Amino acid sequence: MPHSHIPVIAIDGPTASGKGTVAHRVADRLGFHYLDSGALYRLTALMALRRATPLSDEHGLAKLAEHLPASFSGGEILLANENVTQLIRAEEVGNMASKIAALPAVRQALFALQLGFRRAPGLVADGRDMGTVIFPHAQLKVFLTASTEARAQRRYKQLIDKGFSANIEDLLSDLKARDDRDTYRAIAPLMPAEGAHLLDTSHMTADEAVEEVLKWYAHAK
Template sequence: MNYFNIAIDGPAGAGKSTIAKKIAKKLGFIYVDTGAMYRALALYFLRNHIQANDRESIEKACQNVDVIIEYKDGEQLVLLNGENVNGLIRTEEVGNMASASSVHKTVRLKLVELQQKLAKSANVVMDGREIGTFVLPNADLKIYMTASSKERARRRWAELKEKGIESDINEIEKDIIERDHRDMTREFAPLKQAEDAVLLDTSHMSIDEVVNTVIDLYNKKISN
């Protein structure tokens, strides 16, 4: 059976995750939470007392890890070697390990392998920096979602304000521009628009408008 894969790429703050989750819900697809997968892997390292800078041990450990994302009664389940680790991967310790260990190419390649495996077993929506160019180069529908750095900074500022956190919108925009540069110039799987991706600038679009646009593109694909 052939499954339909939707790849959404774009820079930080473009709204990829928000849109991807809504599209997955509307279509009944699995939203592949790549961040949760990195955290599950990090939990495995912590449980096995592996340091983030111990490349040799991390490479060895990656051979013994399986991470799957499933949905049961509408809830996302992150399974680490068959164990539901939902309640264990959101701690600061796991988050720090995920961030520190993800610099290793082996970790990224392991996650890519697992993500590709998921895409072959279900209809999925996956978002990130290199989904359409590297993880799922044969995705049925590819979207490159972006917005101006000013608009992305405004969204982040509003998000922080809602949480009661004061921030400087100019500093946020500066950080976003620097992150864009890092993502686009990194040696391994840099951020770029796939040749067959649809460019979607969301600067002046509401969430519903973006979701409806992607759903329309999906409907055109399946009717061809």
């Protein structure tokens, strides 16, 4: 199958909108590959924190991203051979990732890496610029959102379930700050792609959102 004919479903949205859960389940249902683009930025952030690479060193951060030894296996995220699935979900890593994602050199370094995930029989990619920048010709584009309060509650539950401590007021504040950074950054700001289906998941279960996306994809083929 020619590379350009491999179907892509691009699912974008803000932090804790549910896009990761929905994208992963859609990929499973269709038997497609899955790309968690946010994990690539979190992996870069984790490496930067471990190596004490400062935000001011854009070139150094881009080098980390360019040679990122990242892989996804059975729902686990690996950095070289280390399972860092839980580590990269820590708020410190997430906040660093949001700041790193605003750096043009880092985004450019990760661009080709993300394109490489497009393999037969298809790809479901989630992130913040999948439909606008990385896969602008995706067969289906979805912009998932939810109220800040609903997203904070989801993030709180995720963190508590994974054994992290969390404070709901701090999470609300962090989400609003991260939304501002993502929405107003100069490079690839967070916004719905042209032609994207808008899906507010504030009062939806993940399964309901998955069914909606699958219905749209059936009509898009």
